[in-house]
Amino acid sequence: VSVAPAPVPPQVSALDLLDAMDGVCYLADTAGTILAAGRQNWPLHAERHESGWLRVENVVGRVLFDVISGDEVAAAYRAMHERVAGGLVPEISFSHRCDSPTIERHMRMSISAVRSQGRIAAILYQSQILEEIRRPPMFIFSPDALVRSGQQVREHDILHLCSYCHDVAWPIGQHAADGEWIRPGEYYARGGAEPAHVSHGICPRCRASIVDAAE
Numbered sequence: 001v002s003v004a005p006a007p008v009p010p011q012v013s014a015l016d017l018l019d020a021m022d023g024v025c026y027l028a029d030t031a032g033t034i035l036a037a038g039r040q041n042w043p044l045h046a047e048r049h050e051s052g053w054l055r056v057e058n059v060v061g062r063v064l065f066d067v068i069s070g071d072e073v074a075a076a077y078r079a080m081h082e083r084v085a086g087g088l089v090p091e092i093s094f095s096h097r098c099d100s101p102t103i104e105r106h107m108r109m110s111i112s113a114v115r116s117q118g119r120i121a122a123i124l125y126q127s128q129i130l131e132e133i134r135r136p137p138m139f140i141f142s143p144d145a146l147v148r149s150g151q152q153v154r155e156h157d158i159l160h161l162c163s164y165c166h167d168v169a170w171p172i173g174q175h176a177a178d179g180e181w182i183r184p185g186e187y188y189a190r191g192g193a194e195p196a197h198v199s200h201g202i203c204p205r206c207r208a209s210i211v212d213a214a215e
């Protein structure tokens with residue numbers, strides 16, 4: 001009885017795989033430094049950010065949590081990263097929104113441990129588009145409205161937008177955990193003004209269902 005020889009694995013690099021993967025994909029080390037990024041969907045990701053630095057060639061070597069908008073959101077990603085990097089869970093995944101002014105975009109993020117030779121060698125981030133729906137423009141999703149780090153803006157001029165589900169805190173300047181969070185369409189329906197400044201945060205519902213659920 002002859003046994004078929006085991007197939008020889010193709011010589012592909014991590015970057016080759018990242019380039020072939022669907023969505024915005026990148027590999028970080030266990031401390032959070034971005035090691036490599038797939039080149040397929042980064043123009044999509046960069047579209048939301050006015051500064052050119054969030055292009056694939058500019059994120060490699062940066063610490064992931066430094067490039068995430070909103071301190072609260074960055075802290076939540078750091079906590080999830082540490083759980084996966086520490087081997088407490090093999091993977092964390094959740095659905096999230098990544099709208100542009102004219103596109104309602106539903107996505108799914110997964111954060112998974114990449115194991116090599118018995119240890120966690122890297123953390124893989126993959127964010128895939130599930131659905132895109134065109135709609136009339138909503139300025140709250142304009143990159144120009146996003147408060148940049150170091151920018152001095154009065155708290156009561158800021159509209160708080162949940163980074164995960166895109167609910168907004170009502171009204172502008174409100175950010176209480178027990179306050180009211182509403183859909184963007186409802187914000188405009190109530191006569192909410194086009195805000196000059198938008199900040200990314202986490203609504204109570206997503207804190208419970210995504211951030212706390214990951215702990």
Ligand SMILES: [Zn+2]
Pocket residue numbers: 162163164165166167202203204205206207
């Ligand atoms: Zn939310």
